[in-house]
Amino acid sequence: MAGGHAHPLHLARDSAVHRLPAEVKIVAVLLFTVVVVITPRAEFAAFAGYAALLAAVAAAARVPLPWLAKRATIELPFVLLAVALPFAGHGERVTWLGMSLSVDGLYGAWNIFAKGTLGVVASLLLAATTTMRDLILGLDRLRCPRVFTQIATFMLRYMDILADDARRMRIARLSRGYDPRFLWQVKAFAVSVGALFLRAFERGERVYLAMVARGYTGRLPRPEGADASATQWAASALLPAAAAGIAVAAVLR
Amino acid sequence: MNVEAMHIANGIVNGPVSGAFAALAVLALAVCVWRGRADLDDRLAPMAGLVAAFIFAVQMLNFQVLPGVSGHLLGGTLAAILVGPWVGALCVSTVLVIQCLLFADGGLTALGLNITNMALLGTAAGYLLVAGLLRLLPRTPTGLAATAFVASVASVVISSQGFVLEYWLGGTTRLSLPTISLTMAGVHVLIGIGEGLIAGTTVATVSRVRPDLVYALRRFRAVPRPAAAPTPATVAGGAA
Incomplete structure (x- = not known):
């Protein structure tokens, strides 16, 4: 990761x-x-x-x-x-x-x-x-509504997941003999974008449910001396x- | 003439109009927060984050539309289909706020304008079209993909006309309005086609594999959602 x-x-x-x-x-x-x-x-x-x-x-x-x-x-x-x-x-x-x-x-x-x-x-x-x-x-301390900070927190988590999964899928394609050229990448991109979305979601959903099981209520803990x-x-x-x-x-x- | 490849910057539209649209955006987002809270359950919360991350990623994908003119995707329709209009508008706004604060993309005082165009106008137009089209088209993955495509093109063009309206109200320089309007519309039809293709393929895959995740199909679902999540049909490599 x-x-x-x-x-x-x-x-x-x-x-x-x-x-x-x-x-x-x-x-x-x-x-x-x-x-x-x-x-x-x-x-x-x-x-x-x-x-x-x-x-x-x-x-x-x-x-x-x-x-x-x-x-x-x-x-x-x-x-x-x-x-x-x-x-x-x-x-x-x-x-x-x-x-x-x-x-x-x-x-x-x-x-x-x-x-x-x-x-x-x-x-x-x-x-x-x-x-x-x-x-x-x-933003949380500036009294920004919690829905926003919650979406932003997950967005931040998912951006890494998306980037990592996209890299893994690309390596998988390459290792199966895929030879990307400039414009030819577009087709593979279009085919894999939906798969990427689902893979990232399922990965992130597991993390989210694990967080909920550990007492997450929609707000990250604040460090002391806030x-x-x-x-x-x-x-x-x-x-x-x-x-x-x-x-x-x-x-x- | 070069049309915006990024969000509206500071100083394009004058102070009073920016302020008025900022107030409008705050009000509309307050409604979205109020209505969206009911939607945001255990399933939608991670989905909203993923949609935001996805929109963030595709907005970085600036593509060349015409020589000298590039544009990026907006993502309002995709958000409306997957997480609904209220949470969808919040997702797009979150992306815009983070881009403005951390990536210097879009002016801080123009945030109200950008949110009005892309988060409010784009998502609202996209959702209304999706809701209307789904009554006519078959509610299959292909039908949903077609819906996503049409709604994306229309919502992107409508978003771009939001900029024209704001520029007409408070542009810092007088330009001929029909020219801007037509240029913006023309460029954004092409952007909309690109956006429609991405939204269409994504939505088709999601609705084929995990139809329970598609907000726009919720109303048409006959059987109540099973308590346990269905077995994931895609293979996620390795542990999370």
């Missing part, structure tokens, strides 16, 4: 940010993102300030910037949409390098690029410093508070 419940974006380090409980980090990222999104798009200085804040958090969390930059490319499709906007937008137009660009479209492109990137980087920092199990515990301290809340409030300060300063200026 796969070891632990790390996820691809988790960066195992030991830093002050990693040690913060998940719930305070979730709240901090949420508030920070809200501040970023409601900032008027023409306040360029404010966005530079937000970027500096995130860089400070990344340094505190010992997350290297190239690591962040590489993972932020998930945003690329929306950046491409942003590039199309100045050409497709309506209203007043300016000429730049011989191209006629819409002013509204240019602002729109900047808006999507700046807010999208800041949001993605903030989420990446949360993901890099939080394991999946901690995240679910954090709740976040006031200091931890204060530490994580630095990010959204600083962002809000920048936003207010930029708007009042």
